[in-house]
Amino acid sequence: MKKLVSLLIMLVLLCNSALSWAQTEPEEIKLEDNKFKDHFFEALKQKGIENYDKAIVALERCLKIDPNNATIYNELGKNYFSLKDYKNAYSSFEKASTLDPTNKWFLIGMYDVDYETKNYKDGVKVIHKLIPFDSKFKEDLVSLYMNTGEYDKALTLINELNENAGKSDRREGYKLQILSQGQYQDAEIANLVDQINKNPKEETNYISLIYYYSKKDNLEKVLQIARQLEKQIPSSEWAQVSLFKSYLVNNESDKAINAMNIVLASSKVDSKIKHRIFNEFLIYVTTNPQLTPDLDKAISYFEKDPNVNVAKEIGKYYHNKKQFDKAIKYYELSLKKDKLSEVETNLLLLDIYIQQGEFEKSVKIANDMVASYPAQPQFYYFSGLAYNQLKQFKKAKEMLEMGIDYVVEDIPLETNYNIQLGEAYNGLGDTNKKEFYFSKANELLKKQK
Numbered sequence: 303m304k305k306l307v308s309l310l311i312m313l314v315l316l317c318n319s320a321l322s323w324a325q326t327e328p329e330e331i332k333l334e335d336n337k338f339k340d341h342f343f344e345a346l347k348q349k350g351i352e353n354y355d356k357a358i359v360a361l362e363r364c365l366k367i368d369p370n371n372a373t374i375y376n377e378l379g380k381n382y383f384s385l386k387d388y389k390n391a392y393s394s395f396e397k398a399s400t401l402d403p404t405n406k407w408f409l410i411g412m413y414d415v416d417y418e419t420k421n422y423k424d425g426v427k428v429i430h431k432l433i434p435f436d437s438k439f440k441e442d443l444v445s446l447y448m449n450t451g452e453y454d455k456a457l458t459l460i461n462e463l464n465e466n467a468g469k470s471d472r473r474e475g476y477k478l479q480i481l482s483q484g485q486y487q488d489a490e491i492a493n494l495v496d497q498i499n500k501n502p503k504e505e506t507n508y509i510s511l512i513y514y515y516s517k518k519d520n521l522e523k524v525l526q527i528a529r530q531l532e533k534q535i536p537s538s539e540w541a542q543v544s545l546f547k548s549y550l551v552n553n554e555s556d557k558a559i560n561a562m563n564i565v566l567a568s569s570k571v572d573s574k575i576k577h578r579i580f581n582e583f584l585i586y587v588t589t590n591p592q593l594t595p596d597l598d599k600a601i602s603y604f605e606k607d608p609n610v611n612v613a614k615e616i617g618k619y620y621h622n623k624k625q626f627d628k629a630i631k632y633y634e635l636s637l638k639k640d641k642l643s644e645v646e647t648n649l650l651l652l653d654i655y656i657q658q659g660e661f662e663k664s665v666k667i668a669n670d671m672v673a674s675y676p677a678q679p680q681f682y683y684f685s686g687l688a689y690n691q692l693k694q695f696k697k698a699k700e701m702l703e704m705g706i707d708y709v710v711e712d713i714p715l716e717t718n719y720n721i722q723l724g725e726a727y728n729g730l731g732d733t734n735k736k737e738f739y740f741s742k743a744n745e746l747l748k749k750q751k
Contacts, residue, residue: 337363337367338364338367338368341360341361341363341364341367342360342361342364342374344356344357344360345357345358345360345361345364345377345381346377348360349377349380349381349384352384354381354382354384354385355385357377357381358378358381358382361374361377361378361381362378370401371401372397372398372399372401372402372405372408373398375394375395375397375398375401375408376394376395376398376405376407376408376411378390378394379391379392379394379395379398379408379411379415380411382394383411383414383415383418388415388418388419391411391415392412392415392416394411395408395409395411395412395415396408396412398411399412406432406435406436409428409431409432409435410432412428413425413428413429413432413442416428420449422446422449422450423450425446426443426446426447426450429442429443429446430443440459440462440463441463441472441473443459444456444459444460444463444473444476445476447459448476448479453480453483453486454486454489456476456480457477457480457481457486457489457490457493458489460473460476460477460480461490461493465497477490481514487514487517487518490510490514491511491514491515494507494510494511494514495511498511498530502534503534503535505531505535505538505540508527508528508530508531508534508535508538508540509540509570511527512524512527512528512531512540512572512575513572515527516572516574516575519574521574521575521578524543524575525543525544525547528540528541528543528544529544531544532544532545539564539565539568539570539571540568540570540571542561542562542564542565542568543565543571543575543579545557545561546558546561546562546565546579546582547582549561550582550583550586555586555590555593558583558586559583559593559596562579562580562583562600563599563600563603565579566579566580566600566603566604567603573607573609576603576604577610577612580600580604580612583596583597583600584597584616584619588623597616598635601613601616601635611636611644611647613632613633613635613636614632614633614636614644614646614647614650616632617629617630617631617632617633617635617636617647617650618650620632621650621653621654626654626657626658629650629654630651630654633647633650633651633654634651645671645675645678648667648671648681649680649681649684651667652664652667652668652680652681652684655667656684656687656688659691661688661691661692662688662692664684664685664687664688665685665688665689665692667684668681668682668684668685668688668701669681669685672685672701672705677708678708679705679706679708679709679712679715679719680715681705682701682702682704682705682706682708683702683705683715683718683719683722685698685701685705686698686699686701686702686705686719686722686723686726687718687722689701689726690722690725690726690729693729695725695726695727695729695730696726696730698722698725698726698729699723699726699727699730702719702722702723702726703723705719706719706723713746713749713750714750716746717743717746717747717750720739720740720742720743720746721739721740721743723735723739724736724737724738724739724740724743727739
């Protein structure tokens with residue numbers, strides 16, 4: 303009986319002991335869980351007061367409890383990043399992303415490190431992983447391509463985004479930067495042709511395409527695109543470029559003038575095209591002189607052109623054709639604002655007046671210019687020549703002797719000076735000086751042969 307009681311007591315004790323062991327395991331788990339939370343919240347607290355080193359220590363204690371916790375690695379990455387320990391920051395974010403590839407924020411952490419360290423090539427790899435989460439990351443990819451110098455990829459992506467999301471100032475700035483390098487313009491031309499085929503009513507694509515063909519001086523292509531634009535958008539200012547040409551060919555002068563005036567007044571049309579249209583109209587006017595007033599009106603559109611004095615160029619056109627009266631008219635028009643500012647125009651005027659025998663006018667212009675440009679030898683020469691023709695030999699001699707000192711390495715001008723000095727001394731009756739200067743002129747003539 304005693305043995306039976308003893309056995310029962312032992313069984314009870316064993317059962318109690320087993321029950322006790324079974325109950326301690328959840329308590330231990332709970333204890334570990336509490337420690338994890340304590341360490342994690344300690345890490346957040348230390349990070350909040352910028353004690354990043356202490357935050358990292360607390361996070362490492364968390365990892366000892368849960369070594370595969372992606373959130374802890376992400377927090378480690380943030381603290382290392384704040385300490386500018388970019389190597390450990392990147393490896394922490396990367397570990398987090400490996401443990402949980404579905405969380406975009408871990409990839410963003412990696413990208414932040416790449417961008418901060420200017421490791422743009424690795425940044426491109428990371429952004430490609432982020433784009434499936436959010437297509438807006440393509441904007442960042444454009445910037446990365448610009449930083450890696452992959453302009454062809456950047457341009458392709460910019461065009462894709464422009465088509466699907468609309469244009470942005472930032473992307474357009476990048477595009478201008480890329481297209482300033484000629485080798486990428488062909489790709490842009492192909493893109494614009496494609497865009498025109500897709501959206502034939504979008505005027506900006508025609509204008510851009512015309513601009514790039516204009517930069518390549520391919521004016522035939524410019525006109526071809528303008529004609530295409532005319533068919534699709536007849537009201538376009540650029541359409542008038544091709545209309546003008548067709549009006550001239552068909553001798554519809556009123557319509558041609560109207561088209562020309564629209565183009566010349568446009569702020570959209572490239573100046574090269576404007577000058578070409580104007581020159582075509584100038585040639586047309588030579589056989590249709592009744593349109594001269596319209597030509598004069600057209601000149602006013604170029605008054606602020608910093609590159610070309612249109613009135614002077616028209617003067618040269620008529621000058622070469624020896625239509626001196628018309629040339630004078632346009633030379634004087636070009637000098638209307640500031641008569642003394644144009645050295646070349648005044649020299650051209652003097653050449654005409656001398657050829658026409660207008661020596662009084664020549665003297666006045668030449669002397670006015672000498673007063674304004676005392677180191678310009680051509681004006682002394684024209685003054686001396688005109689005085690000789692007026693038989694005012696003393697004045698001719700004085701002007702020529704003053705001016706010849708300014709002649710430098712210009713043998714033809716020096717030759718002419720000596721001829722005129724010889725003429726002046728001949729008129730003054732000084733035979734020796736006459737022979738001296740004529741002889742010198744002959745020597746200079748031999749050098750020119």
